[in-house]
Amino acid sequence: MLGYRIYFNGDKFAVDEVATEVQTMPDDSTTMWFANKKSAVDVAEHHNADNLKNVKKCKECGEYFWQIDEETIWFTDKNMKVPCKCYSCRKKKH
DSSP states (O other), rough: OEEEEEOOOOSSSESSSOOOEOOOOTTTTTEEESSSSSHHHHHHHHHHHOOOGGGOOOOTOOOOOOOHHHHHHHHTTOOOOOOOOOOHHHHHOO
16 A cells, blocks of 8 residues: 655654555654645644654664653653663563
8 A cells, every 4th residue: 555654854754755655663663654645744744843852762773763751751750761762672672
């Protein structure tokens, strides 16, 4: 199936200009797929306006990942360091 990819380019969310084959992405990826370009552009604009603070760069693999406010609060409430690695890299450790 063809779709438009939204991805975090290091500064903001961007949308591919042309549709590409949809691929399966990891759970903690900042990449999303949409069937039509208008929806993809709308979501990218929404994320750029509200959610850039939740995007972190994994210190191990260098990929970008989401870190929601609830996760940050959970770690700080337990006097633990907030993770600086994506879920996939944290999972590899165990």
